[in-house]
Amino acid sequence: MSxxxxxxxQDTFVSHLIELRSRLVTAAFAWVAVLIPLVTPPWFIAxxxxxxxxxxxxxALPVGSKMIATGVISPFxxxxxxxxxxxxxxxxxxxxxxxxxxxxxxxxxxxxxxxxPLIFSSTLLFYVGMAFCYxxxxxxxxxxxxxxxxSSITVAPxxxxxxxxxxxMFLAFGLAFETPIxxxxxxxxxxxxxxxxxEVRGYVMVGAFGVSAIATPPDAASMFALAIPLCILYEIGIxxxxxxxxxxxxxxxxxxx
Numbered sequence: 001m002s003x004x005x006x007x008x009x010q011d012t013f014v015s016h017l018i019e020l021r022s023r024l025v026t027a028a029f030a031w032v033a034v035l036i037p038l039v040t041p042p043w044f045i046a047x048x049x050x051x052x053x054x055x056x057x058x059x060a061l062p063v064g065s066k067m068i069a070t071g072v073i074s075p076f077x078x079x080x081x082x083x084x085x086x087x088x089x090x091x092x093x094x095x096x097x098x099x100x101x102x103x104x105x106x107x108x109x110x111x112x113x114x115x116x117p118l119i120f121s122s123t124l125l126f127y128v129g130m131a132f133c134y135x136x137x138x139x140x141x142x143x144x145x146x147x148x149x150x151s152s153i154t155v156a157p158x159x160x161x162x163x164x165x166x167x168x169m170f171l172a173f174g175l176a177f178e179t180p181i182x183x184x185x186x187x188x189x190x191x192x193x194x195x196x197x198x199e200v201r202g203y204v205m206v207g208a209f210g211v212s213a214i215a216t217p218p219d220a221a222s223m224f225a226l227a228i229p230l231c232i233l234y235e236i237g238i239x240x241x242x243x244x245x246x247x248x249x250x251x252x253x254x255x256x257x
Contacts, residue, residue, distance in 0.1 A: 023098040030094040035087035039080060046079035049086055053166060054159070056134065060142035061155055068156045078159045085167070089130075092123055114188065122181045129177030130170045132229065137173065138166075140221040172215040176230050183237025194242050197234075205231050 039046050054067060069075045088095075096119045104112055149155050186192045208230035209223065216222035 020102060023102045027091070027095040027098045030091040031087055034090045035084060038083040038087060046083035050079040050082045050159070053082055053134075054162065056138035057142050057157060057162060059139070060146040065154075065156065067159050067162060069159050071160060074158075074160050078163050081163065089127070092126075093120075096123060118181060118185070122178055125177040125181065126174040129173040129175070132177070133169050133173035137169065137216075137222060137225045140225060141169075141217050141219065144217070144219045144221060169216075173226065176211075176215075176226060177233060179230060179233035180237035180240055183234060184241045187241040194238060197238050197241070201234070204234055208234070 038044070038049065057067065058065075069078070071077070100115060100119055104115070107115065146155065183197060187194055187197070205227075209227045212223045212225075212227035212230065216226050
């Protein structure tokens with residue numbers, strides 16, 4: 001390799017690092033810009049956000065019951081963490097767009113047309129999964145817990161434990177609702193065919209119930225609430241893969257800069 005080529009390669013590497021830094025700064029700024037109004041007086045609404053997240057649990061408790069905070073700074077830190085999560089979710093489209101803009105120059109023309117709708121749909125499906133968990137699954141889970149709790153026990157969940165549980169459930173359902181995206185990507189990259197996906201449908205359904213049994217609390221309603229959408233979303237993924245993904249034998253040429 002000549003000195004000129006080596007210098008050119010180093011310049012390209014440095015330019016990529018500079019662009020990456022710029023993209024990361026923009027993404028961080030978008031997140032902070034949403035977070036500040038949530039945690040700064042007079043708009044401080046982090047506590048109200050936690051009240052909203054905790055409402056399904058409060059509804060399942062006896063009238064007048066409240067959650068407890070065992071940590072000294074938990075009444076501040078837990079709502080603050082909720083505000084950070086909400087700010088991240090609101091800024092997520094900007095964050096994902098920055099990631100897309102960074103990798104776009106290295107993609108083929110057909111990949112560029114494919115990735116942007118993929119980012120939008122995956123973000124939307126993650127939101128839908130979290131909403132389904134909050135409005136449907138939490139009601140079933142907390143009602144089940146309240147019904148089986150012995151009468152000699154006063155149910156008063158700790159807010160930190162509750163937050164950890166909620167985040168785990170949000171993540172599980174958010175990722176579960178990404179199933180159509182995963183199916184389409186597998187077909188688009190040529191790792192598996194639509195025909196093969198149909199052939200393994202039965203195994204996928206069994207796996208969906210296995211994953212649901214692990215990811216949800218130990219009640220049948222919660223397990224079915226995750227397993228059934230997983231199976232339906234798998235079928236939706238097959239349909240989209242069939243109609244919107246064309247398996248090609250040869251790679252097209254990259255788009256010239």
